[in-house]
Amino acid sequence: MSPLLLADLTVFTLALLVGFEVISKVPATLHTPLMSGANAIHGVVLVGVMLLAATTTDVSGYILLAVAAFFAAMNVTGGYVVTDRMLAMFRSRR
Template sequence: MSALLLADVTVFVLALLVGFEVISKVPATLHTPLMSGANAIHGVVLVGVMLLAATVTGIGGYVLLAVAAFCAAMNVAGGYVVTDRMLAMFRSRR
C-alpha cells in the first residue's frame, strides 16, 4: 500500500468517525435543517455527475456514474419528502 493511498484511507476513516459522532449528537429539533443541508450536498453530487459524464470513457465509468446519479437523486428526493413531512407537523390543521 502506497503512502498516498494510506493517507487517503486514513482521512476517509476519520471523516466517517467524526461524521458519525456529529450526527449522533444532533438534537431532534435540528433534524429538519440538517436534512435540508444534506439535500444541498447531494444536489452538488448530481452536478458533479453531470460534469464527469462528459469525460468518462468505458463501460465501467458509465456504470459508476449511473450508480452515483441514482444514489444522489434518491437522497435528494427522499430528503425533500422527509423534510416536507417534518414541516407538515408544524402546519395548522383545517
C-alpha cells in the same frame, strides 16, 4: 497499492469518523431536520456526477456514475419529502 488510492482511502475513512462523531452529538429532536437538509444538499453530488460524466471514457466509469446518480437522486428526493412532512406538522388544520 498506489499512493493516490491510499490518500483517497485515508480521506474517506477520516470523513466517516468525523461524520459519525458530529452526528452522534446531535440531539434526537434536531436529527430529522438536520438529515433532511443534508440529504437535500446532495444535489451537489448530482452536479459532480454530471461533471465526471463528461470525462469518463470506459463502461465501468459509466456504471459507477449511474449508481452514484441514482443514490444521490434518491437522497435529494428523500430530503425534500421528509422536509415537506415536517412542515406539514406545523400547518394549521381546517
